[in-house]
Amino acid sequence: MPMTALDEAKMRVRQCIESGESHGVLGLIRKADGVRPYLFEEASDVDFLVLSPKWLLAKQAVSLLSKLPDVYRLSVICRGCDERAIRELIKRNRVDAKRLHMIGLACDADQAGACLCPAPAPSSVDIGTVVPGVDFCDDPGTKAFVSGDRKARRQLWQEAFKKCIKCYGCRNACPLCHCSPCKLADGLWVDTGKVPADPVTFHLIRAFHLADGCVGCGACQDACPVGIPLMMLQWPMRQALENEYGYCAGSDTGQRSPLFSSLTQCPSAGLPTPGWIDSREAGE
Amino acid sequence: MTIQFVKTICPYCGCGCGILLEIVDQTIVAARPDNDHPVSRGRLCIKGWHAHEFVHHPDRLTHPLAKNRGRFHKISWDEAMDIAIDRLSSAAGRAGPAGIGGFSSARCTNEENYLFQKFIRAGFGTNNVDHCARLCHGPTAVAMARAFGSGAMTNSIQDVVLSDCILMFGSNAPETHPIIMGRIYEAQAAGARLIVVDPRRTAAAQNATLHLAVTPGGDIPLINGMMRHILDAGLEDRAFISERTQGFEDMARHLDQWPLERAAGLSGIAGNQICAAAEQYAGAQRASLFFCMGITQHSFGTANVHALCNLAMLCGQVGRPGAGVNPLRGQNNVQGACDVGALPDYLPGYQRVADPGARSIFEAAWKRPLSAEPGLTLTEMTAVAGETIRALYIMGENPMMSDPDINEVKTRLKRLDFLMVQDIFMTETAKMADLVLPGACFAEKNGTFTNTERRVQRVRAAVPPPGDALDDFSILCRLGNKLGLDFNYADSSQALVELSCLAPIYGGIDFQRVAPHGLQWPCPTHDHPGTPCLHQGVFSRGQGLFVIPEFALPAESADEGYPFALITGRMFAHYHTGTMSRRSEALNREAETAFVQIHPDDAGDRGISEGDRVRVSTRRGSIDLSACLTPCIRPGSMFIPFHFSEAPANALTFAVLDPVSKIPSFKLCAAGLERGKNDDTHGA
Numbered sequence: 001m002p003m004t005a006l007d008e009a010k011m012r013v014r015q016c017i018e019s020g021e022s023h024g025v026l027g028l029i030r031k032a033d034g035v036r037p038y039l040f041e042e043a044s045d046v047d048f049l050v051l052s053p054k055w056l057l058a059k060q061a062v063s064l065l066s067k068l069p070d071v072y073r074l075s076v077i078c079r080g081c082d083e084r085a086i087r088e089l090i091k092r093n094r095v096d097a098k099r100l101h102m103i104g105l106a107c108d109a110d111q112a113g114a115c116l117c118p119a120p121a122p123s124s125v126d127i128g129t130v131v132p133g134v135d136f137c138d139d140p141g142t143k144a145f146v147s148g149d150r151k152a153r154r155q156l157w158q159e160a161f162k163k164c165i166k167c168y169g170c171r172n173a174c175p176l177c178h179c180s181p182c183k184l185a186d187g188l189w190v191d192t193g194k195v196p197a198d199p200v201t202f203h204l205i206r207a208f209h210l211a212d213g214c215v216g217c218g219a220c221q222d223a224c225p226v227g228i229p230l231m232m233l234q235w236p237m238r239q240a241l242e243n244e245y246g247y248c249a250g251s252d253t254g255q256r257s258p259l260f261s262s263l264t265q266c267p268s269a270g271l272p273t274p275g276w277i278d279s280r281e282a283g284e
Numbered sequence: 285m286t287i288q289f290v291k292t293i294c295p296y297c298g299c300g301c302g303i304l305l306e307i308v309d310q311t312i313v314a315a316r317p318d319n320d321h322p323v324s325r326g327r328l329c330i331k332g333w334h335a336h337e338f339v340h341h342p343d344r345l346t347h348p349l350a351k352n353r354g355r356f357h358k359i360s361w362d363e364a365m366d367i368a369i370d371r372l373s374s375a376a377g378r379a380g381p382a383g384i385g386g387f388s389s390a391r392c393t394n395e396e397n398y399l400f401q402k403f404i405r406a407g408f409g410t411n412n413v414d415h416c417a418r419l420c421h422g423p424t425a426v427a428m429a430r431a432f433g434s435g436a437m438t439n440s441i442q443d444v445v446l447s448d449c450i451l452m453f454g455s456n457a458p459e460t461h462p463i464i465m466g467r468i469y470e471a472q473a474a475g476a477r478l479i480v481v482d483p484r485r486t487a488a489a490q491n492a493t494l495h496l497a498v499t500p501g502g503d504i505p506l507i508n509g510m511m512r513h514i515l516d517a518g519l520e521d522r523a524f525i526s527e528r529t530q531g532f533e534d535m536a537r538h539l540d541q542w543p544l545e546r547a548a549g550l551s552g553i554a555g556n557q558i559c560a561a562a563e564q565y566a567g568a569q570r571a572s573l574f575f576c577m578g579i580t581q582h583s584f585g586t587a588n589v590h591a592l593c594n595l596a597m598l599c600g601q602v603g604r605p606g607a608g609v610n611p612l613r614g615q616n617n618v619q620g621a622c623d624v625g626a627l628p629d630y631l632p633g634y635q636r637v638a639d640p641g642a643r644s645i646f647e648a649a650w651k652r653p654l655s656a657e658p659g660l661t662l663t664e665m666t667a668v669a670g671e672t673i674r675a676l677y678i679m680g681e682n683p684m685m686s687d688p689d690i691n692e693v694k695t696r697l698k699r700l701d702f703l704m705v706q707d708i709f710m711t712e713t714a715k716m717a718d719l720v721l722p723g724a725c726f727a728e729k730n731g732t733f734t735n736t737e738r739r740v741q742r743v744r745a746a747v748p749p750p751g752d753a754l755d756d757f758s759i760l761c762r763l764g765n766k767l768g769l770d771f772n773y774a775d776s777s778q779a780l781v782e783l784s785c786l787a788p789i790y791g792g793i794d795f796q797r798v799a800p801h802g803l804q805w806p807c808p809t810h811d812h813p814g815t816p817c818l819h820q821g822v823f824s825r826g827q828g829l830f831v832i833p834e835f836a837l838p839a840e841s842a843d844e845g846y847p848f849a850l851i852t853g854r855m856f857a858h859y860h861t862g863t864m865s866r867r868s869e870a871l872n873r874e875a876e877t878a879f880v881q882i883h884p885d886d887a888g889d890r891g892i893s894e895g896d897r898v899r900v901s902t903r904r905g906s907i908d909l910s911a912c913l914t915p916c917i918r919p920g921s922m923f924i925p926f927h928f929s930e931a932p933a934n935a936l937t938f939a940v941l942d943p944v945s946k947i948p949s950f951k952l953c954a955a956g957l958e959r960g961k962n963d964d965t966h967g968a
Contacts, residue, residue: 033291034800035320055319067308163469163491165462167329193875195487195856225327225466
């Protein structure tokens, strides 16, 4: 019988611990209380390792690393989205790459479909089999937020933002969010004490803060209790950076964001006023 | 260094969301969503994300405290137990068993509530035990038990995605039950119609397909008007009515008194809108009815709930997945506190104290004679505090903030011979106590909470209580043993075993079975899968009962001196009396202090601008707070959240009670508004 992804995962994690390669591996465990994240430090615990439900661990891995002693070497089971987030954090000097090792998990076709994920595997796959990416345009409901009649699109966004309950879950779940104090909570632009949050001062400040940091992991959208398609808010900017500057956040640990470069380094001089801000078609 | 992740349940509202506490060396450093939780599925509201922030707060009570000449002194637990039992027993000795009363806690676990009511009932021979369900869904428990045979939410939260019509009465779920509202939006995105009935243009109303801005207190005219139109248009479910209900003929005759014009006049809703709502609800394949405090917190709350049950039965919109009548319970464990008998008329599992058969089972199990007479409700106990009630034991409740007319509550509590308060902070109520016992918060105890959809869920200790504080279960065990009861439980799981033997609805529930994803009662046996949807095929009581809801005018109406209709309630960033949420930095940043929402026209008439200090007065008292101008409140009414002790909304409300359920009319009283006078110091 061929090895399942779970068998592969258990073998890899056990090996990681037993060889001393890592002091601990952050993954998911299923015990009597259900599934939860767990720091595997003993090989005997690995029998209880699981890979689902989808549970992005990048943010927790980074948070743990900051608390663990400097000599602690941590591994974390990473999906493609986790890997992009961690790479971007390494690039931004928020994580020491030497202390954090990634064990790559390729998502299965169901998960890729559920996430409408264009890149459902990390660069180096230790667990699972790579499946093709999914174009979010396959889902008309999602596509409608970034293409088609502008008035209709505006209506869609207004209706979505009106549901915001101001949980800050999008910010809290985002592996890249890190301002201190947070610009949404420093009392300058965002009104306090009222729901829904104002789209311009809340959602757009958040979106622009992440313009060149967003790796499209979907943690914000997964955490949104009211179903605002937050990835589609980020998508046009990510697309523009990729199309016009060849920049893709999280694709590696070296590429500098165009926002950090001087304009003379721009690839093509004389770019038009960015019509891409609100449109899928304009970028094509 | 040890790092742990502990799965537990959010301590705020009745949604019962799963949270994952991250613990580094006995300090909780984060609360995150639990992706493996059936209700919240990896999502949380602002309160859930910050649920850990009050746990290690320096204000936590860490020692038992006794009051001596007006000042608190630290004492040992042994001394505290001596004082507690000595003073309670002597009060009972002087005034008889009915001189003792207990307020149990919708914050605490099922096991703790079970022990609390057992302590009062078996220890003192009185049924004077109640809790704050009296202040929220008391009318629901009474009316739904009478109409359907069970006072709880009929369906599951996830059921709503099956509905094609959702009718919400008096619930601002986006702020008060946000994760449930997310599910409702999911249904709406799939094509369901959302009809919201609320005098305020709440966040729910703003997202509704149809918002009916009912006159405060005008729900019965609206519902009766809808029912009358449904009958006139022949949209009722005849088969359901004839097979599954009784009392319909009387009901139908009663509706002759509710022609559309009268309904429209008294509800403030145009006739065509009443008809539209009625047609959408009756015509739906599966319609879900949700309601909350806007229905119950009236002096006619029980009648309001009956009206809703009538509407659902008329249309056959109950007893199927996606079709039901769903009260949204307020506190994390208010459902459980009711289930396990923290009510004056019910033993655990909704068995009536007046039923000799039920009582004898408990007498045999507890080895003590029990009183056959239903006890006093919470509001009644407060009203006779210092008279027939001589000593009160309050666990995890704060009536000095939560009860109506708190100036009067203060006077009453002062008259007690002995007041004992068990809590995690020095609340407004604890300050008045003779003895304060430091309890534990949700993150420091093992047990179960039952959420609004009857899901019994496991709560897990992540850290020990601070200082000498003890978890409430241990405190109750010590008290019980000191009183001579056999409270020798090794841990809370043993209490759940005992409860499951005595309360058939919890018969199959134990720690192991509820550990991963909970179980929904009724769950009578250890191989029963639980019951996601009640009343399928047959109502719990047999036939559903139509009960004619008598329409009454509000006990107090706006007049010249007090021209506003005052509505009290919650806002999204805080919870109830603010004891926990106001000690959370993130929540406090969102709303630091008290405010009153008024319509810009009313503000303009009085020269009031946004943020101005204003004084709101009723016949009970006055409070000073800042004005918040919003077109979402109708002219002539105002809204004040009741979280803020510096301007407590309940200094304004009054203790006019619903005659059946004894709930106070928090949602409606007459109030006056004036610009604040900065040099004026007399407030509440």
